[in-house]
Amino acid sequence: MQRDLGSLPLAPALRARLVGAGFSTAQELLEVGPCELSKEIGISNEEALETLQVIRQECDSDAARMGGDPTSLRTCTALELLEQEQAQGFVVTFCSVLDDILGGGVQLTKITEICGAPGVGKTQLCMQLAVDVQIPECFGGLAGEAVYIDTEGSFMVERVADIATACVQHCQLIAEAHQEEDHHKALETFSLESILSHIYYFRCHDYTELLAQIYLLPDFLSEHSKVRLVAVDGIAFPFRHDFEDLSLRTRLLNGLAQQLISIANDHKLAVILTNQMTTRIGQSQSTLVPALGESWGHAATIRLILHWDNNQRLATLYKSPSQKESTVPYCITPHGFRDVQPPPPSQTPEGSEMNPRKRPRIEEDKQ
Amino acid sequence: MATTMLLLPPGGWLHSSRHSTAAAVGGFGGRGCHHHHGPPALRSEGACLHGVQPPVSCALPPWARGRAMVMLQAGLCPGLTAEMIQLLKASGIRTVVDLISSDLEEVAQKCSLSYKALVAVRRVLLAQFSAFPINGVHLYEELKSSMAILSTGNKSLDTLLDSGLYTGEVMELMGAPGSGKTQVCLSIAASVSHSLKQNVLFIDSTGGFTASRLLQLVQFRTEEEEEQVEALQRIQVAHVFDIYKMLAALQELRHCMSQQVVCSGGPVKLLVVDSVSAVVCPLFGGRQSEGLALMMQLARELKTLAREFGLATVPTGIKVELDIGGYGALEERPVFMSAVVFSSKTNPIELVYYVGVLL
Numbered sequence: 001m002q003r004d005l006g007s008l009p010l011a012p013a014l015r016a017r018l019v020g021a022g023f024s025t026a027q028e029l030l031e032v033g034p035c036e037l038s039k040e041i042g043i044s045n046e047e048a049l050e051t052l053q054v055i056r057q058e059c060d061s062d063a064a065r066m067g068g069d070p071t072s073l074r075t076c077t078a079l080e081l082l083e084q085e086q087a088q089g090f091v092v093t094f095c096s097v098l099d100d101i102l103g104g105g106v107q108l109t110k111i112t113e114i115c116g117a118p119g120v121g122k123t124q125l126c127m128q129l130a131v132d133v134q135i136p137e138c139f140g141g142l143a144g145e146a147v148y149i150d151t152e153g154s155f156m157v158e159r160v161a162d163i164a165t166a167c168v169q170h171c172q173l174i175a176e177a178h179q180e181e182d183h184h185k186a187l188e189t190f191s192l193e194s195i196l197s198h199i200y201y202f203r204c205h206d207y208t209e210l211l212a213q214i215y216l217l218p219d220f221l222s223e224h225s226k227v228r229l230v231a232v233d234g235i236a237f238p239f240r241h242d243f244e245d246l247s248l249r250t251r252l253l254n255g256l257a258q259q260l261i262s263i264a265n266d267h268k269l270a271v272i273l274t275n276q277m278t279t280r281i282g283q284s285q286s287t288l289v290p291a292l293g294e295s296w297g298h299a300a301t302i303r304l305i306l307h308w309d310n311n312q313r314l315a316t317l318y319k320s321p322s323q324k325e326s327t328v329p330y331c332i333t334p335h336g337f338r339d340v341q342p343p344p345p346s347q348t349p350e351g352s353e354m355n356p357r358k359r360p361r362i363e364e365d366k367q
Numbered sequence: 368m369a370t371t372m373l374l375l376p377p378g379g380w381l382h383s384s385r386h387s388t389a390a391a392v393g394g395f396g397g398r399g400c401h402h403h404h405g406p407p408a409l410r411s412e413g414a415c416l417h418g419v420q421p422p423v424s425c426a427l428p429p430w431a432r433g434r435a436m437v438m439l440q441a442g443l444c445p446g447l448t449a450e451m452i453q454l455l456k457a458s459g460i461r462t463v464v465d466l467i468s469s470d471l472e473e474v475a476q477k478c479s480l481s482y483k484a485l486v487a488v489r490r491v492l493l494a495q496f497s498a499f500p501i502n503g504v505h506l507y508e509e510l511k512s513s514m515a516i517l518s519t520g521n522k523s524l525d526t527l528l529d530s531g532l533y534t535g536e537v538m539e540l541m542g543a544p545g546s547g548k549t550q551v552c553l554s555i556a557a558s559v560s561h562s563l564k565q566n567v568l569f570i571d572s573t574g575g576f577t578a579s580r581l582l583q584l585v586q587f588r589t590e591e592e593e594e595q596v597e598a599l600q601r602i603q604v605a606h607v608f609d610i611y612k613m614l615a616a617l618q619e620l621r622h623c624m625s626q627q628v629v630c631s632g633g634p635v636k637l638l639v640v641d642s643v644s645a646v647v648c649p650l651f652g653g654r655q656s657e658g659l660a661l662m663m664q665l666a667r668e669l670k671t672l673a674r675e676f677g678l679a680t681v682p683t684g685i686k687v688e689l690d691i692g693g694y695g696a697l698e699e700r701p702v703f704m705s706a707v708v709f710s711s712k713t714n715p716i717e718l719v720y721y722v723g724v725l726l
Binding site: 259295 | 461462543544545549550553568569573574575579580581582583596600601602603606609614644645648651657661664
């Protein structure tokens, strides 16, 4: 099979020498042995051997793909993909309107980016999802594990424990209501300790550690094959301060995005990223836009922007390949991410005048 | 070869200029529009045009035809023996180009070979490896007979593109994030697969391909389940996430099509690549300069596929803020010759309107 030399992953200097010596396809290189190659180009024997190994690997993998099945591009038809998608589950967020606009929840094999101003709830959503991915299948979850990569240091174990306890209680209520056997069996293994022990936490202090962690993630995932969610909390933070070379930043971010989507696709998991907001100053007004620039905007498949509107938190689906753009309200309770509950009319004397979207000033028990 | 160019400047008018010449492109400030029409393209085209074959010797391996950078090897042509090759190598002549462009008298003296033998070898090599010129009339006739126009399924887009996608051409879609490029790609794929009943290859490098959305688009075109299933089966999807895998995939496709291996009922007629910039962007910036080389390789692959096999190819780029002679600061540049541009400078609501006009 003919592979042009330019399309093989070789070092540029080596490639320049090979082309200068007259080689142009992989086939020609493979016919030459390592000693002859080293003599012709003037590199050491070991380098020649390594190069030939790399090329042989590439060509073998091509040959394997070709010999294996008749549709030789490792392709699948759209119909097969449709069946796979319909059989896949979603990671629910426990906020039903948000799940609706996302099409059922956070999708697997895609990158979802959550942008928002400080304090609007991005880390809360990440923690909620890290717990929700572990819900057993009989309750509608994925029974998977979660990887949490933290760059800002905002992960609070006590908060995760609260969210997990609320989730377990919720499942127990469902089990009592339905009284099915597999529900009870699942509940035996679904407890606070098991939830916390299945969240793999990594702390990265700067962009080098973050890059290293993400490039080493496939090895980790091949050992822990039940992981269904990778959350990177704060992808913007290490790249926004202390970076002089902006073109290097774009290059690193794009490489990171491709690595993440490749991981999401190969291991069938959902990737969640949180991003900060920055101000774009226009001619007459300024707007809040997600940070890291326009080129980063293409990295995420699905983009969710969280923002405030007079004390009400809103989530807007800004970019999605299969859902319409829409905005929904949500709120954050001691139990985690939830729908907005309209305040019961009996408890407020001036109920008719109060705006139902406004959070009541007095702390009330919301259930 | 005509290229399509559709521009959406911030003012908001969509205009198309087909058959843009080098002069028109230069008028855009020469902003990074890369040209592919140099001699190398002609050389490979010359060897592969329909029904016109250069004289080929049976000793020449099939992969060496049309590639003059081939190394000199025994058996490449009658009269070229192994000893001759050793002597030539010793004096620095390794490839066909080196031999043809060198002064044969000097070479004959240095390597103590017979001048007549060298001249004979050179004549044969020239006949085998040089480009085959073709008459303009033949070219036109060949184009008329082999080019097809694929409708995109949307009347306004068809009008803009001068009645549809031309096979043998590369059309590029550019736009800001969220402007609708993946939706346009999916809808074109659905239309070609369902209405025209042709095979489509969709190369996805961003993870944006959602089969359920494709099903929705097909369902708007037909109510019958069987037709929907057939339409979905005609679309092949490949997931590639880095440049080397994408180049490998395109080369395999080329190999597949040149051997006329039938991939599940019929040759591919439309190739959609969503998106090329996702695999090419990680190569730019920093201090590495091989990014441009790989990008041009990719461009050449796509163009070759389009020309040789009569495919219509649609790669999407992500470059934003196309500058047309000074509307504003240009941040990024178009990757290929650009086709349809969804400008991001306008307000998002207006943008939806423009996309709505097209879709």
